[in-house]
Amino acid sequence: MTYAIEVENLTKVYGRPESGVLAVDHVSFEVRQGEVFGFLGPNGAGKTTTQRILTTLLDPTGGRVVIHGHDLARDAYPVKRRTGLVPEESNVYTELTAWDNLMFTARLYLVPRAERAARARGLLETFGLAEQRDVKVVNFSKGMRRRLSIAMAIIHRPTLLFLDEPTPGLDAQSTHAIRDLVRQMNVEGATIFLTTHQIEEANQMCDRVAIINHGQIAAIDTPERLKAAFSRVQSVEVALEPRERSEPSQEWGNALSALPGVKTVVKLGDKWRLYTDDPAALLPLLMRHAEGHGLRVVSLSTLLPSLEDVFLEITGQQVGTVHHETRGDGPRRRRAGGE
Amino acid sequence: MKDEWLQRVLDELAQAWAVAIKDVRVYYLTAPMIMFGLLLPFFLFFSFSIKREVGAEVGIARLLALTTFFTASSAGPVIIPMERRTGTYDRLLAAPMSRITLLLGKTLVGAFFATMVSLVPLVVGLLFLQVTVADAGLLAICVVLASLAFSAFGLVFGSMPTSSATAVGSIMMPSTLVRWPLLFISGVFVPLTEMAPAAQMAAYLSPLTYAQDLMNHAVLGDGYLNRWLDLALLVVLLATFLLLAAWMHRRSRRLGY
Numbered sequence: 001m002t003y004a005i006e007v008e009n010l011t012k013v014y015g016r017p018e019s020g021v022l023a024v025d026h027v028s029f030e031v032r033q034g035e036v037f038g039f040l041g042p043n044g045a046g047k048t049t050t051q052r053i054l055t056t057l058l059d060p061t062g063g064r065v066v067i068h069g070h071d072l073a074r075d076a077y078p079v080k081r082r083t084g085l086v087p088e089e090s091n092v093y094t095e096l097t098a099w100d101n102l103m104f105t106a107r108l109y110l111v112p113r114a115e116r117a118a119r120a121r122g123l124l125e126t127f128g129l130a131e132q133r134d135v136k137v138v139n140f141s142k143g144m145r146r147r148l149s150i151a152m153a154i155i156h157r158p159t160l161l162f163l164d165e166p167t168p169g170l171d172a173q174s175t176h177a178i179r180d181l182v183r184q185m186n187v188e189g190a191t192i193f194l195t196t197h198q199i200e201e202a203n204q205m206c207d208r209v210a211i212i213n214h215g216q217i218a219a220i221d222t223p224e225r226l227k228a229a230f231s232r233v234q235s236v237e238v239a240l241e242p243r244e245r246s247e248p249s250q251e252w253g254n255a256l257s258a259l260p261g262v263k264t265v266v267k268l269g270d271k272w273r274l275y276t277d278d279p280a281a282l283l284p285l286l287m288r289h290a291e292g293h294g295l296r297v298v299s300l301s302t303l304l305p306s307l308e309d310v311f312l313e314i315t316g317q318q319v320g321t322v323h324h325e326t327r328g329d330g331p332r333r334r335r336a337g338g339e
Numbered sequence: 340m341k342d343e344w345l346q347r348v349l350d351e352l353a354q355a356w357a358v359a360i361k362d363v364r365v366y367y368l369t370a371p372m373i374m375f376g377l378l379l380p381f382f383l384f385f386s387f388s389i390k391r392e393v394g395a396e397v398g399i400a401r402l403l404a405l406t407t408f409f410t411a412s413s414a415g416p417v418i419i420p421m422e423r424r425t426g427t428y429d430r431l432l433a434a435p436m437s438r439i440t441l442l443l444g445k446t447l448v449g450a451f452f453a454t455m456v457s458l459v460p461l462v463v464g465l466l467f468l469q470v471t472v473a474d475a476g477l478l479a480i481c482v483v484l485a486s487l488a489f490s491a492f493g494l495v496f497g498s499m500p501t502s503s504a505t506a507v508g509s510i511m512m513p514s515t516l517v518r519w520p521l522l523f524i525s526g527v528f529v530p531l532t533e534m535a536p537a538a539q540m541a542a543y544l545s546p547l548t549y550a551q552d553l554m555n556h557a558v559l560g561d562g563y564l565n566r567w568l569d570l571a572l573l574v575v576l577l578a579t580f581l582l583l584a585a586w587m588h589r590r591s592r593r594l595g596y
Binding site for chain 2: 012013014015016020023049055056057058059061077080081083085087089090091092093094095096100104105107108109110152
């Protein structure tokens with residue numbers, strides 16, 4: 001197996017080692033050549049710190065990082081030449097034009113003089129910025145800055161691209177363009193290291209996902225296998241309505257949570273989701289409960305865990321303190337009082 | 340192997356140049372640069388020279404030393420914190436170049452600003468005050484070398500291990516606290532020849548003393564110290580400040596800033 005990144009016992013303490021704050025705690029993982037690797041975790045989990053170490057912006061307190069076969073502590077130069085970095089904030093020079101930003105980065109990454117202009121033109125076309133090439137970036141929207149930031153990160157055609165929270169707060173067009181580009185680069189052989197707290201993004205884009213919490217890796221696997229491994233967060237989703245005309249009751253939630261085997265009940269619009277270890281055993285109980293309380297079952301389905309369920313389970317966050325949610329491609333949930 | 344090494348050196352020089360050109364374009368009109376780099380040295384000069392009988396040549400030599408010192412040393416404490424706040428500094432740190440190359444690029448920026456600002460009093464002096472320069476070649480070397488050394492001096496403050504949220508003013512404060520005493524103990528306002536022995540010893544602690552003495556050699560044709568000693572010390576100071584700034588960068592990376 002060829003690895004693009006090998007991380008061994010990586011540790012980072014902010015401040016003095018004896019009295020500082022531990023941000024990354026003996027983390028070990030590998031990223032395979034050519035995969036999209038998601039680094040998922042809540043804010044403050046150690047994601048960005050790890051990424052800053054991998055991109056040489058920080059020195060680790062302990063441990064070892066090998067990228068493309070080069071030990072980062074001893075031989076970072078060849079790694080830097082093949083690496084692109086898109087940080088969380090679009091770090092573009094607002095007083096320069098889009099074109100000047102690209103040309104400066106091309107010079108910085110030693111792109112051959114004869115190729116700079118052609119590459120810059122191509123990237124401006126790809127990211128829909130060709131018409132704004134001579135506009136100062138201070139006049140750009142957030143999405144346009146983000147696209148330019150990514151174009152700057154790939155003008156030297158890196159074989160390893162680090163993306164830190166690439167899409168939050170962006171319009172659909174920019175999000176789509178960025179995800180397409182990541183897929184395209186990956187098809188062409190680049191390895192992508194995607195740091196995100198957006199579970200759905202990791203689910204859609206990543207071959208494998210590492211979940212980090214409190215500076216430690218909690219799990220690494222494919223999104224599907226992670227979900228399957230967490231059968232304890234399976235659920236049954238049911239929509240109920242009274243047989244006689246009356247308003248749906250909030251009291252139903254308490255009654256449903258009292259059913260044997262139900263761990264948590266979450267109200268999702270007009271539906272209730274019941275988390276359980278054993279959906280098959282719960283179904284007949286649920287039917288009997290509805291019959292006994294004069295309720296009609298409008299719809300009933302069993303659900304495998306979403307990546308968000310897995311994430312919350314692993315990171316020790318409670319499910320069930322939910323008031324409502326929106327539905328997209330998969331189950332989602334917003335925690336009351338959470339971020 | 341030798342070709343590879345030479346190519347790497349050429350690449351790094353090209354990168355330093357790219358950083359310098361970019362900084363000149365981005366930062367030349369920022370408020371802190373205008374205030375601390377352009378206006379301050381002129382205010383200082385007039386504050387300490389008006390109503391004192393100072394010859395035009397002496398005044399020009401003094402003003403050149405002041406402008407190189409203040410203008411060049413203002414760039415680092417302004418530009419690096421601004422870039423840290425906007426995140427653009429990470430772009431430079433992640434690029435395939437050494438820290439010394441990056442710092443060299445930043446040094447060139449301050450030196451460029453200082454050299455340009457120095458031209459103003461020099462041209463005014465030559466055209467309107469009939470100032471004569473004893474050694475034009477030495478003056479050119481002196482202005483450029485002093486600007487480089489003082490620009491690197493400013494980088495030391497810009498490189499202090501601080502959070503990326505630190506404001507420009509918070510970096511300017513310590514740099515001002517150090518630069519002003521260095522100005523007053525130097526031989527700019529009181530010539531070394533007129534100083535008491537104790538004051539002279541203190542003056543030798545200020546890098547500005549050697550720049551002023553070299554300016555005197557170049558403009559007046561006479562200085563207190565040997566001109567070669569002044570030149571050598573400015574080169575040593577340039578290298579020392581660059582290495583100190585690089586060490587501070589390394590420390591920042593270790594501490595996590």
